[in-house]
Amino acid sequence: MSLQQATDGDLEKIEIALLLEGIFRRYGYDFRNYSYASVRRRIWHRIHLEGLNNVSSLQERVLHQPEAFGRLLGDMVIPVTEMFRDPAMFRAFREDVVPLLRQLPNLRIWHAGCSTGEEVHAVAIILHEEGLLDKTRIYATDINESALQQAKDGIIPIERMKQYTKNYHAAGGIQSFSDYYDSDHGVVILKPYLRNNVVFARHNLVTDRSFNEFHVILCRNVMIYFNSQLRDQVHRLFYESLANEGFLVVGDKESIAFTPKADKYDTWNEQYRLYRKMR
């Protein structure tokens, strides 16, 4: 194709590929196989905020100024989360999965893409109420360091607690939700015993390997940002990382159908995306 024939769309694709390649080589973050439409939206959002005109000018800035990369990184990783998000899933987890976990002598759970930790704290509360927290080690990982720090601190803005309390009860919670936190100047601090058995660590699903064998892996609303090739790669990683008869939980708009290991799982609860690795 001659340069004259290249459309603006073709050029933009080349520029975005070069930007993502540059980020990978310069900073080690690999967004090359994230969903193109979503990456493109985020890049243009950053271009406008930086007062720039095109992808190449953003590339120049991001490669030469680590602070500019930090700002773009903040746009690329979407930290949106909630405690007991999709409450019915947590109810199904408590009713359909926990009774099987009870039979194990100890438990390892991996929250992959845990963001600021709300999902982790929600599962810790369920395990505490079911008497399983003491025998559980939870590994909560993400690529976003500042989200992980918030997760470690267990601090949540107080205005979110109304929704979280509603979610907790819809998810089958029967205690007083306020028993799980202390309030302090506009924030709440979750009780430290909920985090005692949690290891928060940086792990990149694209570039890092498996690091243990788990009885449950939750990866909700993370792979929606990946293209199908990357989703397949991450599903292979999860399959390798799950114990036989371990559970995989994905988000309510996700499915394991058409992924390379789909036929190696029993569908435990299709509605709530609970899958069990076959023996």
Ligand SMILES: C[S@@+](CC[C@H](N)C(=O)[O-])C[C@H]1O[C@@H](n2cnc3c(N)ncnc32)[C@H](O)[C@@H]1O
């Ligand atoms: C929308 S949040 C989902 C949080 C939580 N799982 C939930 O459903 O409420 C997506 C998270 O995935 C993380 N993430 C994106 N790419 C990742 C990667 N390659 N490895 C690990 N985490 C990643 C983001 O930093 C973000 O915290």
